[in-house]
Amino acid sequence: MTASGDVIDHIQPFQIERPGLRGRLVRLGPAIDRILSGHDYPAPVAIALAEASAMGVVLASGLKYDGIFTLQLQGDGPVGLMVVDVTSDGDLRGYARIDTDRLSQTVDSSKDIVPRLFGAGLMSFTVDQGPDTDRYQGITPLEGATLAECCHTYFRQSEQLQTAICLCASDMTAPASGGRRAAALMLQRLPPSGPVTPERSEREEDDWRRSVVLMSSVTDAELLAPQLSSADILYRLFHEDGVRVYTQRPVRHRCRCSQSKVEHTLRAFPLAELRELLEEGVLRVSCEFCGAQYVFNEEALRELTAS
């Protein structure tokens, strides 16, 4: 818990009464620290991964699903791949695959983070609800200077609810002090119920624009401040239009890798191929998400492939 009374990593659902909008505020602290720890990402990559984590959680929190939501950013730039996934139980993890040499050649600034880090590429969302179920997938070109702009492009191009999003992350150039945070604030316009007259349509459009302007007035410092509760932030922004906050849902960093999953993967290969991968007598498999290492000697590999 923080001084504000919030669980630090959480999703705060809310509704704005008069214009009939729903939204979610996601604020992450320890989960971001855990995702970034042990990876030594350069600051711009750490910022992008922190923002992508908050974005993954906020997008997933609006979907009804039972399984895994995956956000993937892929491009021809120095960051070839960034993956964030979040389960319906609130387990979050993420990683970035980077070409350090190419990255060090790019100018270190927070402007145009998407073209600079990812180059040209794609952003995709997948919901996996287990075998024998349909996978939901959305895909869009990485168009925009920031991840929030890429999200707006996606929502404009797909026939989704009208959506506005803002994302931020703390300054990652400071040494890991346990204070790394990220936040996402998202507003969605609900589909109209009842007949829509031109007057109503115009009024609702005005309400929407007004709410987006109010939303944009929030500062990164406010969204990232642990001493401000999410309810306080939302009340400050939207109190004139009647904001109602619902029960918070916790989020936590948790990786799903395990010894048995790695063994399952290795069983798909012939022993001769696995033997070629041995270094100093052992095969090390490390999890790209959490960095956990699984080590197998030749004897263990023989037993695995024989079973």
Ligand SMILES: [Zn+2]
């Ligand atoms: Zn792992």
